[in-house]
Structure formats: C-alpha cells, structure tokens
C-alpha cells in the first residue's frame with residue numbers, strides 16, 4: 648500500500664460506515680458487474696484501471712473480475728480512508744480469482760489530484776460518489792482527466808442517487824416520511840459543502856464538467872438497483888442502514904414526530920420495527936457520466 652497524507656473534506660466518518668458499505672456491495676454485486684462490463688468493453692488489452700474513492704470496493708471487485716476475464720491488467724485503488732482501502736483490496740483480489748490482475752492501493756486525498764509517481768496514465772478512471780466530496784469539484788474532475796492516457800476514459804458516477812426503501816404510508820407517523828428525511832439530508836449536504844474550506848461553486852452538470860476538463864464524446868447512462876418487496880434479510884438490513892444514514896444526516900432538520908417514527912422503525916423491540924414489514928424494498932438509480940481524452 649502506498650500511503651500519502653490523506654484526509655477527506657467532509658464531516659463523514661467513512662471508516663465507521665464500513666459494515667454498511669460492505670453489505671451494500673454484496674447486495675449490488677450484479678448491478679456493479681453490469682456497469683463494469685459496459686465500462687471495460689472497449690479497453691485495450693492489459694488495461695490500467697483506477698478506482699478512485701473506492702470505498703469498500705464493490706466496483707473494484709467488479710472491475711477486477713472484468714480485467715481477469717479479459718486476460719489481465721492493472722487495477723489501482725485510491726481512497727483517503729485506509730481501512731476501507733484494505734477491504735477493497737481484499738474484495739478485488741478475491742474477484743480477480745488468480746487471473747493476472749495486479750491490484751495495488753494508494754491512500755491519498757484526491758483534492759490535489761492523483762499522485763503521478765504511483766498512478767500511471769490510465770485507460771479507465773472510475774470515480775463513484777467521491778468528487779462531490781471535494782471543495783472544488785471542477786478542479787477534481789480536471790485533475791482526474793489529466794491522469795488519463797491517450798484515449799483514456801473518465802467515468803463519474805455522480806448526481807443525486809435516487810434511493811427509496813419505504814412505502815408512502817407506514818401506519819405510524821405522517822405519510823411521506825422518507826421524502827422528508829431525504830430533503831433534510833440534502834439540506835445537510837448543502838450546508839456541509841457551503842462550510843468546506845476553499846469551496847468553489849459548480850453551477851452546471853457533470854457532463855459539462857467533463858467537457859470543461861477537455862474530454863470528448865461525453866455522454867451518460869443510468870442503471871438500477873432494484874430489490875423488490877418482500878425484502879430478503881439482506882435487503883432489510885440494507886434498508887435499515889439506509890434509514891439510519893439518511894436520518895442521521897438530516898436528524899436535526901426534521902420534526903420530533905418524524906424523529907420518533909424513525910426511532911420506532913429502527914428499534915427491533917418495537918412492534919413497528921421495519922424488519923417485521925413485508926412491504927420494504929430497495930430501489931435506487933445511478934448515473935455514469937463519461938468522456939474520453941483525445
């Protein structure tokens with residue numbers, strides 16, 4: 648593991664999120680496999696792929712498996728949170744299943760770009776849900792684009808991930824709880840960004856950010872995470888993770904009645920516990936914006 652001094656620019660304790668992120672990786676492996684297959688289909692042989700802000704490595708594993716299927720390559724995992732990176736390394740190495748895929752890790756704060764001494768020009772850079780955690784998102788995109796080799800592809804999974812797990816009416820509290828929690832979470836995120844040192848506004852979409860970074864053939868595609876009701880134990884656990892995450896982020900911004908409803912839904916001893924319901928589901932969408940260097 649190559650380690651640079653690294654920290655994130657948000658207030659999130661990413662290490663504490665490891666168990667929930669890992670549960671999400673397991674649940675969404677099939678979706679990740681589809682996205683990885685699409686992203687890698689036109690890569691050259693023995694490609695160099697970088698997973699930036701890899702977290703616990705759900706996509707790192709899918710990318711490693713694709714490189715393995717294609718006969719091998721190099722996969723570099725980058726994150727500011729060392730414990731997540733260790734997990735991602737384990738997942739990616741396992742997914743490569745003995746194929747000639749070299750997997751390495753770099754602990755780094757990507758706000759300053761990728762360290763060029765350890766990250767070579769890449770054929771594909773995948774950065775999911777990390778650039779929006781940087782104070783200057785456009786500078787972050789430009790720095791990633793600068794690390795591409797000729798014809799290399801930068802793929803950003805960004806934009807609001809639409810995510811739902813609860814019915815509109817729950818039988819306790821006021822209908823529409825989840826929408827209010829998500830709105831409160833968004834408010835928290837806006838305040839977090841506004842308070843970041845050195846924050847720079849990016850008043851346009853991710854396709855424009857890629858184009859301004861000098862990339863061509865910029866386009867996007869979207870995909871689904873679709874786990875219908877009735878939920879399996881794994882989906883219920885992920886729904887509880889999601890509810891805990893969005894309610895923690897927005898807790899001070901919703902009323903006491905909604906806080907009480909969340910408390911009851913997440914208390915295994917309460918008859919209203921979410922884990923006892925047969926109408927819980929998980930549905931989310933993601934969008935990849937991608938472009939190519941000349």
Ligand SMILES: C[S@@+](CC[C@H](N)C(=O)[O-])C[C@H]1O[C@@H](n2cnc3c(N)ncnc32)[C@H](O)[C@@H]1O
Pocket residue numbers: 654655656657661699700701702703705725726727728731755756757758774775776777780781
């Ligand atoms: C929302 S998670 C996304 C994880 C994974 N890419 C995914 O889509 O599931 C954000 C990740 O970015 C990392 N991160 C946040 N700020 C970072 C920074 N400035 N430099 C490098 N990594 C950062 C966090 O440690 C965390 O693993």
